[in-house]
Amino acid sequence: MAPRFVAVAEVADGALTRLSTEVATLARTLAEASGGTAVGLVVDADPAPAAAELAGFMAQVIAVSAPATANEAWAPHAAAEVGRLIDDGATHVLAGASTDGRDLAGMVVGRWTWGLLANATAVTWGGDGLVAEATVLGGKAITRSAFTGAAGVVTVRPNATTAEPAAAAGSVEPRAAAAGAGASSVAVLDRVAEAGAEASLEEARIVVVGGRGVGSPEGFAVVTELASLLGGVVGATRASVDAGWIPYARQIGQTGKVVKPSLYLGLGVSGAMQHRVGMQSAEAIVIVNRDPDAPIAEIADLFVVGDLFEVGPALVAELRSRRGS
Amino acid sequence: MQILVLTKPVPDPAAGAERLSGPDFRLDRSASPTVVNGNDEYALEAALQLVEAHGGEVAILVMAPANATETMRKALAMGAQRGVLVTDPALAGADLPATVRVLAAAAAAETFDLLLTGLDTSDGTGGAVAAGIAARLGLPLLSAAAHIEPDPAAGRVRVKRLSAKGYDLIEAPMPAVISCTQALGAPRYPSLKGIMAARQREIAVRSLADLGNPDDGPLLPDGGWATRVVAADPPPARDTGRVVKAPAADAAREIADFLADRRLI
Numbered sequence A: 001m002a003p004r005f006v007a008v009a010e011v012a013d014g015a016l017t018r019l020s021t022e023v024a025t026l027a028r029t030l031a032e033a034s035g036g037t038a039v040g041l042v043v044d045a046d047p048a049p050a051a052a053e054l055a056g057f058m059a060q061v062i063a064v065s066a067p068a069t070a071n072e073a074w075a076p077h078a079a080a081e082v083g084r085l086i087d088d089g090a091t092h093v094l095a096g097a098s099t100d101g102r103d104l105a106g107m108v109v110g111r112w113t114w115g116l117l118a119n120a121t122a123v124t125w126g127g128d129g130l131v132a133e134a135t136v137l138g139g140k141a142i143t144r145s146a147f148t149g150a151a152g153v154v155t156v157r158p159n160a161t162t163a164e165p166a167a168a169a170g171s172v173e174p175r176a177a178a179a180g181a182g183a184s185s186v187a188v189l190d191r192v193a194e195a196g197a198e199a200s201l202e203e204a205r206i207v208v209v210g211g212r213g214v215g216s217p218e219g220f221a222v223v224t225e226l227a228s229l230l231g232g233v234v235g236a237t238r239a240s241v242d243a244g245w246i247p248y249a250r251q252i253g254q255t256g257k258v259v260k261p262s263l264y265l266g267l268g269v270s271g272a273m274q275h276r277v278g279m280q281s282a283e284a285i286v287i288v289n290r291d292p293d294a295p296i297a298e299i300a301d302l303f304v305v306g307d308l309f310e311v312g313p314a315l316v317a318e319l320r321s322r323r324g325s
Numbered sequence B: 001m002q003i004l005v006l007t008k009p010v011p012d013p014a015a016g017a018e019r020l021s022g023p024d025f026r027l028d029r030s031a032s033p034t035v036v037n038g039n040d041e042y043a044l045e046a047a048l049q050l051v052e053a054h055g056g057e058v059a060i061l062v063m064a065p066a067n068a069t070e071t072m073r074k075a076l077a078m079g080a081q082r083g084v085l086v087t088d089p090a091l092a093g094a095d096l097p098a099t100v101r102v103l104a105a106a107a108a109a110e111t112f113d114l115l116l117t118g119l120d121t122s123d124g125t126g127g128a129v130a131a132g133i134a135a136r137l138g139l140p141l142l143s144a145a146a147h148i149e150p151d152p153a154a155g156r157v158r159v160k161r162l163s164a165k166g167y168d169l170i171e172a173p174m175p176a177v178i179s180c181t182q183a184l185g186a187p188r189y190p191s192l193k194g195i196m197a198a199r200q201r202e203i204a205v206r207s208l209a210d211l212g213n214p215d216d217g218p219l220l221p222d223g224g225w226a227t228r229v230v231a232a233d234p235p236p237a238r239d240t241g242r243v244v245k246a247p248a249a250d251a252a253r254e255i256a257d258f259l260a261d262r263r264l265i
């Protein structure tokens, strides 16, 4: 039986998330490599705009209109729709390794007893089956794993692939939500936006991180300024989160976000193992720290020994003068 | 309130001694000291505070090798009243669907208003266990909790769920499954009194046979685990970096050159 891949998309503010375009690209590539087929799934109160976007990446898209998701948790509804596709012969379910994506993946595993390959940093079709790469044990090993049977669920990390539109746009099939789907629903009473939590850390190409060395909420100003000059996103260590200088949503590491940016610029960060777990696969790592023996020196491509309150502003000035403003 | 907390023993990430070994690249659990998974400590702390406020009992549930009782004592020393350890040689190397089925069956044998888990594990399957258990038991899932507020009289629970932009305020009837984050607050250290008390507390040890067979088939698959590791390699070595020690303006120029070389500015 030829494999059939489902790319489960997520919608934020009416649009497809960037991670979803990457998941869709992977599903399409896997279908091509395996001689199988791929279908995109959007489950939302107003799925049409995101579904149209998704059709730029996949030949077939199913847009499920699920009004209940406006004020109920999304994952049970999405899992019910994935279930319909499984009944129709889907063999592999790909979702983003986001909070919603993980909830959905867990529900599919719980209901259908499928295996899960979690937090994939690359997904390929290797001869007779899907192979997912993941960084495990705090970055000590990179594993390649497979399903032993013909079906399974994969959660995909941001930047596992580069999103690429398909040669031709696909078709969108509108559907009504399955009756009684998501029965044990959780009510969403309110969605609250918090300052400093907007930009997606995991999807960012450039991340500028302030550690304990920034010393105060005001100390973060230079971090924030560098992030905005570089078109990057601000991140933090647990030390600066615990100090209350910045929201937990910004934390990188074992109990925070895992990032894989093109550039990690860290100011006043020591590089504890629990932090490194979340950032060591950055393509380039630049550090400003006054302690030349800080453990992060082991993985830095460029390590500037110096005071962040001197080097930081100097870098702001240098970047400004290079762009001529 | 009865609260059941899932506290997985994991190799201590701080010891940095974890390794994968053998032909099937299993985690060698003897290679490093074992601690309670970091996120599970936040779950346990939240549970202890909830029973302090509302009354009731906290129990912990673990699926692990038989020697896990040692790590479980630490959770009991923090204040959990009793523990349940599901251990069976057949569970060595268990995959996610099996873990979910076993933990769900063990949880179903307990009475609880809330089942708390960590958001994910440092050695684990990527934060899917809570959702898997919720789906199997037909319970509501409230994930990524930053704050938990039960209303025992109304039989409902409210959770602040971390979102990409801030948080969602969500609510569901109890019993419910909640996965917990660091945003709930730092775990307490066990007191000396707690450590002494923990020695007397009961840890019920269950085998697979004790859990029985659910209606929809055996707990473990008959054809082996659903996933397997086919290769494990150390991460590619990074080139040794350059160290710059120079006046701030020169250092800034070096950084800008570095960024320009890589087309990052």
Ligand SMILES: Cc1cc2nc3c(=O)[nH]c(=O)nc-3n(C[C@H](O)[C@H](O)[C@H](O)COP(=O)(O)OP(=O)(O)OC[C@H]3O[C@@H](n4cnc5c(N)ncnc54)[C@H](O)[C@@H]3O)c2cc1C
Pocket (backbone or CB within 6 Å): A210, A211, A212, A213, A214, A236, A237, A238, A239, A240, A251, A252, A253, A254, A255, A256, A257, A267, A268, A269, A270, A271, A272, A273, A274, A275, A278, A288, A289, A290, A291, A294, A306, A307, A308, A309, B038, B039
């Ligand atoms: C279970 C568990 C989970 C954890 N999870 C995480 C996690 O997810 N993420 C995380 O980050 N941490 C985590 N930690 C904490 C981690 O162990 C470290 O404590 C933390 O990462 C340290 O943060 P830091 O580098 O900002 O602070 P520090 O280690 O205090 O380092 C500050 C650095 O700043 C430098 N500095 C100070 N002033 C200046 C200045 N003016 N100019 C230049 N440099 C300066 C110092 O030389 C020092 O190297 C966890 C810990 C545990 C136990």
Ligand SMILES: Nc1ncnc2c1ncn2[C@@H]1O[C@H](COP(=O)(O)O)[C@@H](O)[C@H]1O
Pocket (backbone or CB within 6 Å): B006, B007, B008, B009, B037, B039, B040, B061, B062, B063, B064, B099, B116, B117, B118, B119, B120, B121, B124, B125, B126, B127, B128, B129, B130
């Ligand atoms: N073997 C286990 N025993 C007890 N709890 C577990 C076990 N595996 C996972 N959990 C719980 O499920 C959460 C998520 O785990 P995971 O999906 O493996 O990342 C953990 O934080 C624990 O609370």
